[in-house]
Amino acid sequence: MTRRFRLVGGLLLACALAGGALAHGDVQPQPVDTGGLDGLGSEWRGENPYRGNAKAVAIGDSGYNQNCARCHGLQVVSGGLAPDLRYLPTGKEGDEYFVERVRHGAIIxxxxxxxxxxxxxxxxxLWAIRTYIEAKHEE
Ligand code: HEC
Known part of the structure; x- marks a missing residue:
């Protein structure tokens, strides 16, 4: 009796672990405290309003590492699971591409x-995260 219980328990644990590992895209998003940054309203900008803003870099650092790093790598250094965002173009060109991708995600x-x-x-x-990523840019 006890043995069977243990077996079932073990299976349940294995399933929970596998489920956790497979549900990679479903991890709860972590809220980002943007206090101290100018509010932007509901109209989406095409260009980063915070470029070069040190406070945005700090907020983006924490926002990125909590919400993006599990796929794109800690400190924006990809482990190969998703594109390495250090190589995104800088400036407005990169901003437009960034905001499109991040708003809509990638469904393939x-x-x-x-x-x-x-x-x-x-x-x-999201623009604070963009500011952080751009600060890590490499050619
Ligand atoms: C569940 C994994 C996952 C998470 C979480 C994730 N991404 Fe991605 N991201 C991907 C994958 C995979 C791609 C590549 C999709 C493709 O093949 O077009 C991608 C593509 C991108 C691109 C386009 C890169 C390029 O070179 O084309 C940007 C920008 C981006 N992600 C930003 C972010 C940001 C910012 C966050 C956090 C707010 C984030 N991603 C969270 C997996 C993820």
Whole structure:
């Protein structure tokens, strides 16, 4: 009796672990405190309003490492699971591309490779993350 219980318990644990590992895209997003940054309203900007803002870099550092790093790598150094964002173009060109991708995510052949962040993280949080990523830019 006890043995069977242990077996079932073990299976349940194994399933929970596998489920956790597989549900990679479903991890709860972490809220980002953007206090201290100018509010941006609901209209999406095409260009980063915080470029070069040290406070935005600090907020973006924490926002990125909590919400993006599990796929794109800690400190913006990709482990190969998702593109290395250090190589995104700088300036307005990179901004436009960034905001499109981050708002809508990446759904490829019906599979969510990257979740959409619109409505999940605020515009302020996403531009702070962009500011941090740009500060880590490499050619
Ligand atoms: C669940 C994993 C996952 C998470 C979390 C994630 N991404 Fe992604 N991201 C991807 C994948 C995979 C791609 C590549 C999709 C493709 O093949 O087009 C991608 C692509 C991108 C791109 C386009 C890169 C390029 O070179 O084309 C940007 C920008 C980006 N992600 C930013 C972010 C930001 C910012 C966050 C956090 C707010 C984030 N991602 C969170 C997996 C993720």
């Amino acid at each position: 052949n019906g599979m969510t490779k990257m979740p959409a962040f619109e409505g999940v993280l605020s515009q302020e949080a």
